[in-house]
Amino acid sequence: MFKHLFKLIWNKKKQNSLLITEMLISFMVMFAVFTLIVNYYRNYNTPMGFTYNHVWAVNYDDHQQFKNTDSLTLYYETLRKTIKSMPQIVEVSFAGGNIPFSDNTNSTGFTYKGHQISRINNYKVGAGYKDVFDMNVLEGRWFNSGDKAAAHRPVVINETLKNELFGNGRALGQIIGDRDKEKGKLQIIGVVQDMKDKGDYYKAGRAIFNPIDTGAFRYIGQMVIKVTPNADAAFESRLYKTLTNYMKTASVEIVHLPSMRQDVNKSTVIPMVILLTVAGFLIINVALGLFGVLWYNINKRKGEIGLRRAIGASGNAVSGQIVAESLVLASLSLIVGAFFAVQFPLLHVFDLAAGVYITAIILAIVFIYLLVLVCSLYPGRQAAAIYPAVALHEE
Numbered sequence: 001m002f003k004h005l006f007k008l009i010w011n012k013k014k015q016n017s018l019l020i021t022e023m024l025i026s027f028m029v030m031f032a033v034f035t036l037i038v039n040y041y042r043n044y045n046t047p048m049g050f051t052y053n054h055v056w057a058v059n060y061d062d063h064q065q066f067k068n069t070d071s072l073t074l075y076y077e078t079l080r081k082t083i084k085s086m087p088q089i090v091e092v093s094f095a096g097g098n099i100p101f102s103d104n105t106n107s108t109g110f111t112y113k114g115h116q117i118s119r120i121n122n123y124k125v126g127a128g129y130k131d132v133f134d135m136n137v138l139e140g141r142w143f144n145s146g147d148k149a150a151a152h153r154p155v156v157i158n159e160t161l162k163n164e165l166f167g168n169g170r171a172l173g174q175i176i177g178d179r180d181k182e183k184g185k186l187q188i189i190g191v192v193q194d195m196k197d198k199g200d201y202y203k204a205g206r207a208i209f210n211p212i213d214t215g216a217f218r219y220i221g222q223m224v225i226k227v228t229p230n231a232d233a234a235f236e237s238r239l240y241k242t243l244t245n246y247m248k249t250a251s252v253e254i255v256h257l258p259s260m261r262q263d264v265n266k267s268t269v270i271p272m273v274i275l276l277t278v279a280g281f282l283i284i285n286v287a288l289g290l291f292g293v294l295w296y297n298i299n300k301r302k303g304e305i306g307l308r309r310a311i312g313a314s315g316n317a318v319s320g321q322i323v324a325e326s327l328v329l330a331s332l333s334l335i336v337g338a339f340f341a342v343q344f345p346l347l348h349v350f351d352l353a354a355g356v357y358i359t360a361i362i363l364a365i366v367f368i369y370l371l372v373l374v375c376s377l378y379p380g381r382q383a384a385a386i387y388p389a390v391a392l393h394e395e
Contacts, residue, residue: 019293023333026286027368031341033279034360034367036272039352040201049195049204050100050133052257054090054231057099058223058243062250069214076217079246080126083225086242088235090226091131094212096124099224100133100197101260108208110177110186112165120161121197121207124216129209132226133195140172140190143211152187158207162191199264283371290375294326326376327369334365 066072076094084092097104098121109118129135130142138159147154152175162171171191177184186208194204212220227235236254243252341361345354 019290019329020333020336022286022289023330023368023372024337026283026371027334027337027364028340029279029282030364030367031337031360033275034363035344035352035356036275038359038363039356040268040272042353042356043196043203044200046196046203047193048200049193050135050197052100052133052261054227054229055132055257056225056227056236057102057255057257057260058225059253059255060221060223060243060247060250062221062247064247064249069217072217073214079243080223082242082246083223083239086235086239088228088231090228091128092223092225093126093128093132094217094220095126095129095222095224096122096212096220097222098123098197099222099257100195101199101257101264110184112176117161117165117206119206121205123207123209124212124220125209126212129224130192132224135195136193138191138193140188142190142192143209147189147211150187152185154189154211155186156190156192156209157188158192158204158209159194160204161206161208164206199261199268201265201268287371287375290326290372291378294322294376323373323376326372330368330372334368338365 064075066075080092080094083089096106098106106122106124107118108120108122109116110120111117123129125143127143127145130137135142139162140156142156143154155176157165157171165171165176166174171188174188175185176188177186192209195207196202196204225239240252240254244250338361341357341364343349344352345357
């Protein structure tokens with residue numbers, strides 16, 4: 001049976017090569033689409049690692065000039081205490097510009113056991129940062145006032161970085177950084193759960209948290225504030241006035257993290273929607289082309305089909321042959337497409353998990369087979385309905 005099908009396909013190899021090329025392109029497009037969908041779905045199902053529902057961010061650009069760092073520290077510490085004293089405020093912390101759901105990114109790297117570790121999300125945080133976002137400390141502790149006298153700069157890392165550096169080993173107390181430079185040494189005092197701070201559809205990645213030192217206030221321009229559920233627009237107005245009255249030369253903006261999360265998710269989903277739309281039009285065109293070619297082939301092969309019916313072939317056998325030919329063509333294109341698709345997990349392209357690519361390959365194969373099956377069923381039924389006498393008479 002298969003030998004006969006391959007012989008029929010080979011006899012029309014020029015025409016069938018176009019169909020195989022169309023299916024191959026469709027497979028690669030659907031592989032890309034399913035890779036994106038599977039990756040987003042896996043990331044979406046991972047826990048956020050923090051809470052944001054009642055968190056506000058304050059962006060400010062203060063132009064105050066201070067002669068020494070002690071005056072600078074006292075100025076901002078007084079501001080923090082003033083805000084913390086308001087009844088609707090739960091916790092306040094200064095932070096670097098790359099707070100959750102912002103467009104800012106700060107990356108760093110360090111040396112560990114002779115290997116350079118790069119692309120680490122670097123966060124400058126205050127002591128209250130953990131409580132603002134209800135972060136989960138898995139090992140050790142968060143920063144406190146006693147860390148200022150530590151021999152090495154204390155840092156907190158996230159679970160992903162901990163697993164990459166130490167696996168199942170102990171991270172607390174480990175010294176990381178450049179061991180040849182005293183100032184470059186960092187001591188791990190805690191491990192926190194991964195935070196998906198780039199939105200629901202992005203994984204957390206590596207992260208390291210550094211405490212804000214006295215000199216950092218010269219360039220830090222953000223605070224994160226956790227408020228009570230009853231904090232309304234009227235309180236936001238009072239908070240704004242408090243900030244502007246204290247920082248008279250500063251421009252102040254208050255934004256809500258739930259709104260920032262929606263904006264980040266929209267900017268992530270829009271490219272996926274565009275890709276799905278383009279892929280949808282492509283698949284429709286391929287389906288119409290496949291349907292038309294099969295229809296044309298049946299009309300051209302009426303004599304062959306009529307002869308088969310005349311010598312005893314049933315309508316189901318004729319219909320099955322048309323469908324089987326289409327599936328064989330699809331298989332040939334999928335073999336070539338799967339060869340190229342398998343290279344992605346083998347070469348670690350885009351740094352995605354191998355399971356994402358494998359799942360996408362399987363889904364793309366199933367999709368192409370279903371597409372070909374649907375497009376060939378109706379032409380197969382039309383071929384089965386051809387009467388031998390009519391077909392042979394036309395010939």
